[in-house]
Amino acid sequence: MQTIIKNIIQKNSSKIMMVVLDGLGGLPVRGKTELEVADIPNMDMLAQNSACGLHLPVAAGITPGSGPGHLALFGYDPVEWQIGRGVLEALGLGIELKKTDVAFRCNYATIEKGVVTDRRAGRIPTDKSRKITENLQEKIKNIGDVKVIFAPGMEHRFAVVLRFPEPLEKGSADIKDTDPQKEGKPPLDVISQTPQAERVAKVVEKLMKAVLDIIKKQAKANFILLRGFSQVPDIPRFEDLYGLKALAIATYPMYRGLASLIGMDAPSIAGDIKEEIDFLKQNYKKYDFFFVHVKKIDSYGEDGNFEGKAAQIEKFDRDLARILTLEPDVLIITGDHSTPSLLKGHSWHPVPVLLNSPYVFGGLCKSFSERECTRGELGIFPTVNLMPLALANALRLKKFGA
Amino acid sequence: MQTIIKNIIQKNSSKIMMVVLDGLGGLPVRGKTELEVADIPNMDMLAQNSACGLHLPVAAGITPGSGPGHLALFGYDPVEWQIGRGVLEALGLGIELKKTDVAFRCNYATIEKGVVTDRRAGRIPTDKSRKITENLQEKIKNIGDVKVIFAPGMEHRFAVVLRFPEPLEKGSADIKDTDPQKEGKPPLDVISQTPQAERVAKVVEKLMKAVLDIIKKQAKANFILLRGFSQVPDIPRFEDLYGLKALAIATYPMYRGLASLIGMDAPSIAGDIKEEIDFLKQNYKKYDFFFVHVKKIDSYGEDGNFEGKAAQIEKFDRDLARILTLEPDVLIITGDHSTPSLLKGHSWHPVPVLLNSPYVFGGLCKSFSERECTRGELGIFPTVNLMPLALANALRLKKFGA
Numbered sequence: 002m003q004t005i006i007k008n009i010i011q012k013n014s015s016k017i018m019m020v021v022l023d024g025l026g027g028l029p030v031r032g033k034t035e036l037e038v039a040d041i042p043n044m045d046m047l048a049q050n051s052a053c054g055l056h057l058p059v060a061a062g063i064t065p066g067s068g069p070g071h072l073a074l075f076g077y078d079p080v081e082w083q084i085g086r087g088v089l090e091a092l093g094l095g096i097e098l099k100k101t102d103v104a105f106r107c108n109y110a111t112i113e114k115g116v117v118t119d120r121r122a123g124r125i126p127t128d129k130s131r132k133i134t135e136n137l138q139e140k141i142k143n144i145g146d147v148k149v150i151f152a153p154g155m156e157h158r159f160a161v162v163l164r165f166p167e168p169l170e171k172g173s174a175d176i177k178d179t180d181p182q183k184e185g186k187p188p189l190d191v192i193s194q195t196p197q198a199e200r201v202a203k204v205v206e207k208l209m210k211a212v213l214d215i216i217k218k219q220a221k222a223n224f225i226l227l228r229g230f231s232q233v234p235d236i237p238r239f240e241d242l243y244g245l246k247a248l249a250i251a252t253y254p255m256y257r258g259l260a261s262l263i264g265m266d267a268p269s270i271a272g273d274i275k276e277e278i279d280f281l282k283q284n285y286k287k288y289d290f291f292f293v294h295v296k297k298i299d300s301y302g303e304d305g306n307f308e309g310k311a312a313q314i315e316k317f318d319r320d321l322a323r324i325l326t327l328e329p330d331v332l333i334i335t336g337d338h339s340t341p342s343l344l345k346g347h348s349w350h351p352v353p354v355l356l357n358s359p360y361v362f363g364g365l366c367k368s369f370s371e372r373e374c375t376r377g378e379l380g381i382f383p384t385v386n387l388m389p390l391a392l393a394n395a396l397r398l399k400k401f402g403a
Numbered sequence: 404m405q406t407i408i409k410n411i412i413q414k415n416s417s418k419i420m421m422v423v424l425d426g427l428g429g430l431p432v433r434g435k436t437e438l439e440v441a442d443i444p445n446m447d448m449l450a451q452n453s454a455c456g457l458h459l460p461v462a463a464g465i466t467p468g469s470g471p472g473h474l475a476l477f478g479y480d481p482v483e484w485q486i487g488r489g490v491l492e493a494l495g496l497g498i499e500l501k502k503t504d505v506a507f508r509c510n511y512a513t514i515e516k517g518v519v520t521d522r523r524a525g526r527i528p529t530d531k532s533r534k535i536t537e538n539l540q541e542k543i544k545n546i547g548d549v550k551v552i553f554a555p556g557m558e559h560r561f562a563v564v565l566r567f568p569e570p571l572e573k574g575s576a577d578i579k580d581t582d583p584q585k586e587g588k589p590p591l592d593v594i595s596q597t598p599q600a601e602r603v604a605k606v607v608e609k610l611m612k613a614v615l616d617i618i619k620k621q622a623k624a625n626f627i628l629l630r631g632f633s634q635v636p637d638i639p640r641f642e643d644l645y646g647l648k649a650l651a652i653a654t655y656p657m658y659r660g661l662a663s664l665i666g667m668d669a670p671s672i673a674g675d676i677k678e679e680i681d682f683l684k685q686n687y688k689k690y691d692f693f694f695v696h697v698k699k700i701d702s703y704g705e706d707g708n709f710e711g712k713a714a715q716i717e718k719f720d721r722d723l724a725r726i727l728t729l730e731p732d733v734l735i736i737t738g739d740h741s742t743p744s745l746l747k748g749h750s751w752h753p754v755p756v757l758l759n760s761p762y763v764f765g766g767l768c769k770s771f772s773e774r775e776c777t778r779g780e781l782g783i784f785p786t787v788n789l790m791p792l793a794l795a796n797a798l799r800l801k802k803f804g805a
Contacts, residue, residue: 005461005482006465009465359745360743360745360746360750360752362430362431362773363431364431364434364774365777376777376778378773378774378777380777380783382463382783386462386464389462389463389464389751390463390464390751392464393463393466393750394464398464398465398751399466400468400748400749401461401465401467401468401471402461402467402471402481402486403468403470403486403488
């Protein structure tokens with residue numbers, strides 16, 4: 002499909018805005034969902050005059066992670082383009098990744114007589130963990146000609162990026178996890194699964210040795226377990242596919258990282274939705290496509306806080322008024338997945354979406370909610386269809402065939 | 404899908420009628436679409452008692468040309484079966500194509516000192532262009548053993564078919580356009596891109612020379628630019644796939660040409676919908692499947708004439724009464740794509756469809772329109788699903804598996 006799109010792209014001066022309310026979809030609690038109880042006059046008005054529907058990020062019954070959810074929104078098949086855990090973790094910790102890099106997740110662990118006795122080193126506090134990791138970074142800057150980047154994380158977690166002098170071949174990160182998954186077992190060796198990964202595995206072994214020389218005297222965090230070796234996929238650039246100069250506006254590093262993986266500009270922003278909209282307004286002239294990511298709705302859903310999630314949705318609806326003054330040619334409001342507070346986590350439910358442009362029917366939904374969107378003109382559809390619909394409504398696609 | 408269908412086909416005496424109202428779907432203007440304002444009691448009555456829905460000819464957001472739109476209606480994946488521009492042009496000019504043929508589009512152009520100064524030879528009037536083309540046909544009947552067919556077109560345009568003595572291999576038309584696409588550049592050479600195309604390219608070069616010998620003294624039309632070299636695809640016959648003896652009833656040559664590509668009988672008919680229905684009635688006993696093409700609705704849509712398009716839909720609704728007296732076992736009324744007068748051209752919007760048979764639910768739509776069809780039992784579905792649904796409703800498909 003992306004090949005067809007690429008062949009019929011035409012450019013114009015239209016602006017496309019995709020607002021992603023992370024974890025938007027919910028489930029009824031006492032009869033109504035978070036969206037259904039929230040007072041959202043702006044989104045209700047839009048829904049009445051927009052193409053509405055529900056989209057499925059991966060497939061029926063499949064609960065998407067944030068990576069697959071966003072890739073699908075940007076039109077990339079999330080089954081074809083699976084982003085490794087190490088890469089996602091490094092992106093989430095704010096490291097920009099290149100084609101020269103291998104990333105992996107690490108746990109501090111406790112080892113005694115060659116056996117892992119605690120896979121999380123007693124869940125050491127974040128500040129203590131951070132100090133150890135910063136010390137590692139100070140003492141280990143490279144292994145031979147390979148740059149080593151340590152990224153401190155929460156509690157016992159951190160990430161490592163190995164940056165080689167030149168781009169790596171596909172398969173270079175096919176290395177087995179060293180985490181034995183159970184206490185009472187010895188850690189596993191660093192084993193490469195492809196010839197291309199052998200060189201990387203040797204660097205990892207040397208790095209292990211260097212790290213252990215520094216931490217082996219620690220009481221708890223005297224070992225590290227490695228997981229999720231991965232490299233950035235050779236994924237086509239968003240602008241090359243769609244002819245859209247794109248700006249990602251997100252306060253959380255992982256979403257900026259995902260956007261920058263496909264070549265969007267994704268500068269660091271501090272603050273909340275207010276600061277995001279300020280930034281959007283300052284940069285509106287310079288771009289064709291805007292990905293605006295709103296995080297907090299998901300966080301309350303993950304906490305199982307129904308009222309909190311509904312309140313965050315209401316807060317966004319008030320802020321939305323400032324976005325509407327920009328009058329984008331195509332405005333999409335949706336989520337990357339559902340996060341019902343009932344489930345305290347991501348879920349498989351299709352995600353409500355509204356698409357506003359001059360070229361829709363509208364008039365089919367009374368308000369913006371999961372149930373009202375089932376009446377919409379878009380039906381239930383794969384999330385990857387959203388970008389072609391956005392481009393079509395921006396009149397950026399020529400006819401296919403004569 | 405076509406393979407499954409082929410294996411479970413059974414024959415009976417049922418009649419399937421597919422009426423294609425070209426460019427049927429529209430968009431609201433002052434709140435209502437062309438279908439919504441049109442007074443169409445016959446189609447409204449049918450919609451109330453039919454399976455309704457909306458179909459997507461190619462994919463979400465993709466605006467189909469007439470070729471892809473019709474192939475999808477006949478159950479052929481329009482991405483797999485892409486019909487070349489030269490072939491479509493020749494079909495549209497009324498030439499029946501065979502497996503021995505290479506077709507291409509030509510422009511009369513003006514050349515000065517080896518440089519193209521006007522790619523359209525001043526858009527010479529159709530009658531003048533036609534005379535030049537007829538003169539070419541008179542003087543050039545073949546190049547060696549290859550028959551040459553000239554088909555005059557509008558203004559500076561015409562088409563040429565090279566008919567070889569035997570069927571051509573796949574790839575025989577892989578020849579680059581000679582149109583430099585911009586004025587001020589020399590025309591490009593005739594370049595074959597596959598070994599199979601070399602022989603055809605040599606014939607084209609000889610033809611070019613023969614044509615230029617005749618027209619080089621013309622003031623404006625002193626050169627020709629060639630584009631869209633193509634051959635008919637090796638596409639399965641409609642009757643072989645579905646066991647249906649099929650009649651195409653269309654007044655425009657291109658639609659007859661498309662139908663004849665897949666082996667439908669597609670005799671030339673003059674006149675309008677009245678003459679089409681007369682012809683349908685005369686031939687009703689002889690066929691199992693009827694493709695009835697109604698062109699004018701699309702033409703008004705292309706002109707941006709909202710009222711004119713609505714009036715044509717109303718006109719068809721009155722004529723429909725005569726079709727209904729035939730009482731086909733399965734009656735489908737739909738379009739090959741949408742042509743909203745708001746957009747003055749084809750669009751990406753899914754196309755409303757009603758399928759009437761004794762084996763549908765009905766009772767879900769109050770009238771026949773884009774928005775009412777969103778409530779229908781067929782949902783939004785790929786256009787290629789329509790033929791299997793037609794066959795099923797005609798009780799022409801056996802059970803799949805035991």
